Amino acid sequence: MKRNKGRWMRAAAMLLTLVLLMGTFTACGSSGDAQTTGGTSAAGTSAAGGETDESGGGSSASGDFHGQLPEDFKISIMLTDFVGSPNSGEYGEQVHEMLEEITGYQFEITWVTSDSYNDKVSTILASGVSAMPMIMKLNTQTGVVISAAASGAFWPIEDYLYNSEVYPNISQAKKEIEQNFTIDGHTYGLHNLSSPIGRYGLGYRADWAKKLGIGEPSTIDDVYDMLYAFTYGDPDGNGADDTYGLNLCSYTGPLDEMQTWFGCGNG
Numbered sequence: 438m439k440r441n442k443g444r445w446m447r448a449a450a451m452l453l454t455l456v457l458l459m460g461t462f463t464a465c466g467s468s469g470d471a472q473t474t475g476g477t478s479a480a481g482t483s484a485a486g487g488e489t490d491e492s493g494g495g496s497s498a499s500g501d502f503h504g505q506l507p508e509d510f511k512i513s514i515m516l517t518d519f520v521g522s523p524n525s526g527e528y529g530e531q532v533h534e535m536l537e538e539i540t541g542y543q544f545e546i547t548w549v550t551s552d553s554y555n556d557k558v559s560t561i562l563a564s565g566v567s568a569m570p571m572i573m574k575l576n577t578q579t580g581v582v583i584s585a586a587a588s589g590a591f592w593p594i595e596d597y598l599y600n601s602e603v604y605p606n607i608s609q610a611k612k613e614i615e616q617n618f619t620i621d622g623h624t625y626g627l628h629n630l631s632s633p634i635g636r637y638g639l640g641y642r643a644d645w646a647k648k649l650g651i652g653e654p655s656t657i658d659d660v661y662d663m664l665y666a667f668t669y670g671d672p673d674g675n676g677a678d679d680t681y682g683l684n685l686c687s688y689t690g691p692l693d694e695m696q697t698w699f700g701c702g703n704g
Contacts (some may be wrong), residue, residue: 438617443679445512456699459483462516469567475694486690500687506702509543510542510543511542511544511545512542512543512544512545512571512572513545513546513547513570513572514544514545514546514547514570514571515546515547515549515557515558515561515570515573515574516546516547516548516549516573517548517550517554517574518548518549518550518551519551521550523546523548524546524548533546538571538688541689545570549569554574555579558573558579558581558582559579559581560591561573561587562581562582562584563581566589566590569579569590575618575626583620586620586621586623586625587620587621591625591626592625593623593625594624594625594626594627595619595624596621597612597628599694601614605632607627607630609630610628610630611628611629613634613635614628614634615627615628634689637690637691637694639654639660641654642667642669644673645667645672645673645680646663646671646672646676647665649666649670649672651666657698657699664682664683666682667680667681667682667683668680668681668682
């Protein structure tokens, strides 16, 4: 029983980490009413930060709200559903309940299928902040996302992000990665801390390369020459034309990464 409870606790903690580290913090909740945090109107906070709400009673977006949320505060989140049955399984409900128990807050999570997620994001952003959840996952910087950030749809979080005393976990975010979601000098989202910087790489048959006298490739031309040799140089030594220089599946991610070798954006 203790082992199962510990597994639930770890699962709940992992879900919370996923929620927070993949999110972009929006300027308004999904209810359509201005959400308040420590007396600050989220809907009245501009992308530049430091502005008050229309009533004049709000405080700066760069203030410290740590520990000031009311106990019945409900956090709305939109995440990607990859499996078709989110929060399911034997411990699905327990994980959600323990997440709320550990944090002391309620979570309203909307799951959107992965193949339609970007379209859903575009629709929500085009509808205005009243339709937005408080935290949402964003896969890339699209034109509509950049426009939304520039118009004040998201809260800038750079003043919180690297405060290791208050936020020892999220302060480990790597600045070079955070630049991917820095617009007009402000950071609006957290990257996934569990993903290494060098997430993608080129793997090749070292035994084939050794047989053909090819060293480790270090330039684009080196890669081309190696793929050509793997295709036409009979690297398996069977005398048949049956080898391929490059193998890919239907996922186009590797091609997106290869584009960066030529100066294109990563996606």
